[in-house]
Amino acid sequence: MKLSQNIAPILDALDKYKKNRVVPFDVPGHKQGKGNLMLRDFLGERCLSVDVNSMKPLDNLCHPVSVIKDAEDLAAEAFGCDNAFFMVNGTTCSVQAMIMSVCKDGDKIIMPRNVHRSAINAVILTGAIPVYVSPGINSELGIPLGMSMRDLEQAILTNPEAKAVFVNNPTYYGICSDLKGIIELAHKHNMLVLADEAHGTHFYFGEGMPAAAMHLGADMSAVSVHKTGGSLTQSSLLLVNAKRVNPGHVRTTINLTQTTSGSYLLLASLDIARKNLAINGKDIFAKVLELSEYARQEVNSIGGYYAFSEELVNGDTVFAFDRTKLSMHTLSIGLAGIEVYDILRDEYSIQIEFGDIGNILAIISVGDTYFAIERLVASLTEIKRLRSKNRSGMFDHEYISPVVKHSPKAAFYAPKKRVAIADSKHEVSGEFVMCYPPGIPILAPGEMITEEAIEYIQYSKQKGCLLTGAEDMEMQFINVLDL
Structure with a gap:
């Protein structure tokens, strides 16, 4: 029987659970808020009464067969793809599951360098080799743009064995590449297309928006429904078109890293957000x-x-x-x-x-x-x-062109030594350095530390950016390869 976008299966199951006045002898230990009154007063009794564990009437996120499966099927229909997986570890987990499901140790993946750190983390976890395509640069604004089709085609021809092309749709700044052209070019060369649509939920429902990846035939997309779609922070979707991708393999890959204790508050929020988006x-x-x-x-x-x-x-x-x-x-x-x-x-x-x-x-x-x-x-x-003041002496661009010396995995696990950032020129970084947000690395493991990168880091600190990624929380020192 075809399901209606007017229902919310997970929400309905939680309401039924609450009405049945179930006595909990399972986790979580706060027992519907009774065991932590301060938490109950802060979040509310209704919220804690449905902060529950997996059970038969509520299905299981790792192996959904009932209400979660129905909710995921409705999401796939609403977003216009073959499969949708509910994610409760954030879109970081969605991005990593995409890459991990198509790349293994030594496989190449083509991607713009201005990706979120989650994509490079996935490269470290899999041992894949990133082939970076430098994005265009707007000289007036100093911001990275999308990938040029000419540069992408050159990367594909030079690396015909690459498994996939990874693309941002859109970037943090709202920039979109020629997604249709990228998909056609990649598929022509037997490569999958993986889209980071963390900021693109609205592309699937709004009129007059840039095109959504799944609608153009991309193979997978990571969508932060919580960013622009109205669900709770940390809830996300991994969307799949099954022509070139095995959804069963994707689910088993998701289960390598996603929690076995999926939050029903996050799951219900995805279910409710999907219903709202589909209708309104x-x-x-x-x-x-x-x-x-x-x-x-x-x-x-x-x-x-x-x-x-x-x-x-x-x-x-x-x-x-x-x-x-x-x-x-x-x-x-x-x-x-x-x-x-x-x-x-x-x-x-x-x-x-x-x-x-x-x-x-x-x-x-x-x-x-x-x-x-x-x-x-x-x-x-x-x-x-x-x-306002005179702008002289200000750093005027966001993108630092990387000089890649080693793969991210090799550099992450290599022996390291600690040096002062000011003295690290021409060393090879063994860790990340990035401003957060947006979480796009200034340096990633395996990249040479240039004078420009040092100046950018020091300038960012001076201006008050939150620099993350390195072991040294004060960002005075950086771990470099000791080879």
Whole structure:
């Protein structure tokens, strides 16, 4: 019997469980909140009453045969693909499962260098060899763009044995590559296409959006439903088209790293979000787009800031632009993006998604209002009036071209020594260094440390970026290969 998008199987099963007044002699130990009153007071009795363990009426995430299977089938239908897997370890786990299910030790995978660290982590775990395609660069904004079709084709011809092409759709900044062209080119050369759509849930439901990977025939996609789709933080989907991929193998690969204690709060949130998107997604994202376009117009009217959009489209490295992204360049007012980020939070009680060296990103969702947009615009106006300065001496680009000396796996497990970052020029990094968010590595294991990378790290620290990835929490030292 065909299921209806108007139902939410996991939610219905949890409601039934609660109505049955089940006496729990299983985990979790808080026993529906009775064993931890402080937690119950904080999260609420209703929440804790359905924070439960797998059982027959509620199915099992590792081997779904009933309500979770139904919810996943509904998600696959809603997103327009063959299979959807509910993920509770975040889209990090989704990205890693994609790569781990198609690559083994020594296999090559073609990817842009401006991938999230989760993709390079997967390369370390599998022993795969990344073939990096340097993204295009916008010289005015200093941001990485998408992959050029010419560069990708050259990478494919040079590495015909590669198993897959990995692509961002979109990037953090809203940039989309020629996804249709990439898929056709990769499939022509018997390579799979894996899409990181962490910021692309809305592509599947909104009108006037860039194309969604599954709709164009990509083989797998990792989708952060919690980012723009309305589910709880850490919940995600791994989408599969089964023509070239075995979904059963994908599930067994997921189970290598995903928890066996899947949170029913996260699962139910995915189920509810899917229902809401399937029924209301078109209207939801029409409103989001309207708010975003209004915000972009208002920010650009301030002067000094540049909220960029589809004018960047060039048919290649910027094939499309996600207009729901309110990405804003800040260097013309003499402030780094991270400085504006900090001022907004500390002085105006406005929390945006991230600030990097030259840009900030505000996520606009259906939960926003025109009043909230006006408050953001007014705050940015005042920051410009009170804090703007000459931009001379500012670091003006985000992307550092890597010099790869060893595979990420070889470097991660190699003997290492600790050196001061200031003295590490021409050494080979044995660990990650990145600003978070967005979590795109400045250095990854196996890459030579250049003077430009050192300057970028020091400048980022000076401006207040959160630098992560290295063992040294103070980021004074870095582990380099001791070969």
